[in-house]
Every structure is written in C-alpha cells, then in structure tokens.
Amino acid sequence: DQQVKQNSPSLSVQEGRISILNCDYTNSMFDYFLWYKKYPAEGPTFLISISSIKDKNEDGRFTVFLNKSAKHLSLHIVPSQPGDSAVYFCAASLLKMKTSYDKVIFGPGTSLSVIP
Amino acid sequence: NAGVTQTPKFRVLKTGQSMTLLCAQDMNHEYMYWYRQDPGMGLRLIHYSVGEGTTAKGEVPDGYNVSRLKKQNFLLGLESAAPSQTSVYFCASSYRGLRKVLNGNTIYFGEGSWLTVV
Numbered sequence: 465d466q467q468v469k470q471n472s473p474s475l476s477v478q479e480g481r482i483s484i485l486n487c488d489y490t491n492s493m494f495d496y497f498l499w500y501k502k503y504p505a506e507g508p509t510f511l512i513s514i515s516s517i518k519d520k521n522e523d524g525r526f527t528v529f530l531n532k533s534a535k536h537l538s539l540h541i542v543p544s545q546p547g548d549s550a551v552y553f554c555a556a557s558l559l560k561m562k563t564s565y566d567k568v569i570f571g572p573g574t575s576l577s578v579i580p
Numbered sequence: 581n582a583g584v585t586q587t588p589k590f591r592v593l594k595t596g597q598s599m600t601l602l603c604a605q606d607m608n609h610e611y612m613y614w615y616r617q618d619p620g621m622g623l624r625l626i627h628y629s630v631g632e633g634t635t636a637k638g639e640v641p642d643g644y645n646v647s648r649l650k651k652q653n654f655l656l657g658l659e660s661a662a663p664s665q666t667s668v669y670f671c672a673s674s675y676r677g678l679r680k681v682l683n684g685n686t687i688y689f690g691e692g693s694w695l696t697v698v
Contacts, residue, residue, distance in 0.1 A: 466622075468622070473620070505691065505692070507584070507670055507692055508670070508689045513686075555623075571622050572620050572621055573622055
C-alpha cells in the first residue's frame with residue numbers, strides 16, 4: 465500500500481496558466497514534505513519543501529500548500545513554462561529516532577506537459 | 581564539481597549474472613542511498629549508508645548487497661540478477677539526514693543507471 469500517492473499520472477497545461485500537482489499521504493506522522501523534479505535521462509532534483517508546522521511555502525513561481533487534516537499537499541506553478549515539463553515526485557519524510565535517518569517515501573510521480 | 585556519478589549508465593544482464601553499480605560523490609556527504617525507479621512505483625529505497633563502513637536496508641533490499649568502504653563511494657551489487665531487477669537505479673547522497681534540508685541541503689541524485697535483465 466503506497467504511503468504517498470499521486471493519483472494523476474499525467475497533466476497537461478497551457479503555457480502561462482497555473483499547474484496544480486496533487487499529493488496525498490496516509491501516515492499522519494510524516495513531518496516534512498518535498499517535491500522533486502525529474503527530466504528524462506537525468507536524476508531527480510530538489511524543487512521545494514515544507515515542514516509540517518507550516519501550511520504554505522513559496523519560492524518564485526513554485527508554491528507548496530499543506531493541509532494536514534486532509535493529509536494532502538499540492539504544488540502550484542504559476543505561470544507554467546514549457547521548461548517545467550518534467551516528472552514531479554512528491555516525497556514525505558519521517559524521522560526515525562533510533563537511527564536519526566530521515567526516511568523518505570516517494571510518490572509515483574506526475575508527468576507535467578506545458579504546452580506552448 | 582561532478583556531484584554524484586554513477587557507472588555504468590546502461591547494462592544488459594542475463595538472468596543469474598552478477599554485476600556491481602558504482603556510485604561516487606565528491607561533496608563529502610555522510611549519507612548515501614540507492615533507489616530504484618519503476619513505472620507507477622516512484623523511487624524506492626534499496627539500501628542506504630549513514631557513513632563510511634555502515635550500511636542499512638531500505639524498503640526493497642532483497643537481491644541486493646551494498647558496501648561503503650570509502651566515504652565517497654557506495655557500491656550496489658546484484659549477486660544473481662533476475663528479470664524483476666530490470667529498473668532504473670539512482671544513487672544519491674546528502675549531508676547528515678534530511679533535517680539539513682531546512683538549511684538548504686537536499687538529497688543529490690546521480691543521473692541513473694538503466695539495467696535490463698533478460
């Protein structure tokens with residue numbers, strides 16, 4: 465059973481419009497959330513993150529919203545650009561106290577296509 | 581600054597063959613990871629290491645072994661490859677734990693290694 469879900473495998477958006485990528489998680493103990501972006505034939509790269517003590521984090525055109533009660537987060541890209549076309553992975557972090565290792569669970573990804 | 585480098589990039593194996601994927605990072609990171617990416621499954625952690633000489637199991641460790649003899653290198657071994665191990669493998673590294681991401685550190689990924697087992 466996936467702990468981090470991205471129910472939309474793909475999304476197409478017109479250039480200049482808003483892209484909204486959604487992510488749901490099942491474990492209420494997750495305390496840190498991240499978004500990674502991946503281009504074909506490249507490794508994922510960090511995009512933006514949010515702590516569970518916040519409900520919004522903004523970085524330029526990218527904003528992540530967290531709704532803890534709904535166990536839902538979303539990534540908004542405004543305005544969308546063709547260069548944003550990539551696969552976006554949502555990830556959730558759970559601190560394991562014994563090892564101090566931040567276990568990270570990734571979602572299956574959403575492929576975003578921004579149409580010029 | 582090369583970041584995280586994986587070799588080889590592509591490999592085709594026959595069932596039962598063995599091979600080793602090599603990961604090298606030049607950022608002096610304590611933590612290193614091996615993930616696999618499969619369609620619809622996201623990135624799943626195979627094994628990880630919190631420092632030189634240490635290894636630990638991740639979510640899907642069966643069929644793989646790892647070693648971290650040097651801080652900068654993390655090797656992933658397949659002793660007897662199976663078709664179910666056909667996947668894209670990503671190595672990654674980070675400073676001590678993801679808590680550092682609050683200060684701008686994140687997990688840095690390599691470009692991936694495409695492995696096909698026939």
